[in-house]
């Protein structure tokens with residue numbers, strides 16, 4: 574019999590760490606160059622490498638994944654109200670608040686967890702100037718329908734693509750959609766630079782504006798063209814990101830194998846449901862959410878979560894509570910549960926299972942043993 578107390582906990586995620594000896598060579602070079610931040614050699618190389626890897630034309634690196642959201646709203650000069658989803662990480666809505674704008678929550682589509690395009694129009698007012706959807710778990714939003722609505726009302730679209738690193742639809746990057754998309758390279762994400770992020774836009778002029786904004790608004794040594802912020806990525810993390818990029822495909826492949834095993838083994842388990850994958854989407858397997866219907870499954874999501882945790886299996890209730898339920902936002906009219914029935918149910922049922930590149934077959938079996 575295995576000694577339960579000696580077993581390592583199984584974490585929901587584990588950072589993709591570049592091999593130390595390889596990273597050290599980059600560090601030595603940075604030390605030689607004596608240039609450690611402010612648009613350096615590795616900053617430039619990582620922007621180029623990511624453009625190629627992701628299949629996009631313009632990318633700006635950031636020091637985390639929240640500042641590109643805040644900067645995107647500035648760059649597009651958004652005013653008034655921004656339509657968004659309550660089913661995300663709090664940074665999505667916080668970025669709206671930090672710009673002095675009003676978030677307006679719209680319910681989600683039960684098939685994807687993303688903002689429901691059919692419910693967007695009813696939330697548009699004369700003060701609305703943008704839509705900020707999230708490709709939650711890396712599930713692509715219905716970008717064409719969102720664009721049609723945005724065009725009809727003259728709205729900008731900013732995608733929080735923090736979960737969608739490398740995700741493609743019919744072979745094309747999901748980051749091509751909208752006016753701007755943003756990524757997070759936080760340690761918990763599929764691809765990481767410890768802390769980090771990026772902004773993807775679609776013109777050289779916009780990239781230049783973004784690059785000014787992330788560097789205090791400096792255009793030259795003596796000219797400031799906008800009230801910018803400091804959101805730059807340094808050389809050490811850019812180099813870390815370059816090494817990590819060599820290993821990302823292997824990590825995603827390892828995640829895919831775990832996700833497909835979960836899917837196979839949980840299909841048909843009474844009271845457990847999962848999202849249906851789309852054949853035209855290349856996923857990054859960043860999360861594996863399951864939905865627990867307490868009546869049919871025989872215990873609640875929180876009971877299952879608690880049992881797993883007590884035995885060292887750390888799943889996460891992403892995204893519970895809803896952003897709209899937190900005190901800065903819960904007094905908005907659009908935050909009412911009656912406006913968000915699908916999101917409310919999903920938040921009550923969701924459990925994201927451990928999913929990362931280091932999970933072994935026996936780890937996966939241990940996770941599954943709680944559910945089957």
Ligand SMILES: *Cc1c(COP(=O)(O)O)cnc(C)c1O
Pocket residue numbers: 637638639640661662664665707733735736757758759768769770
């Ligand atoms: C992680 C995350 C962010 C914030 O990224 P940081 O790099 O942690 O600042 C924003 N939006 C979503 C949906 C996220 O999951």
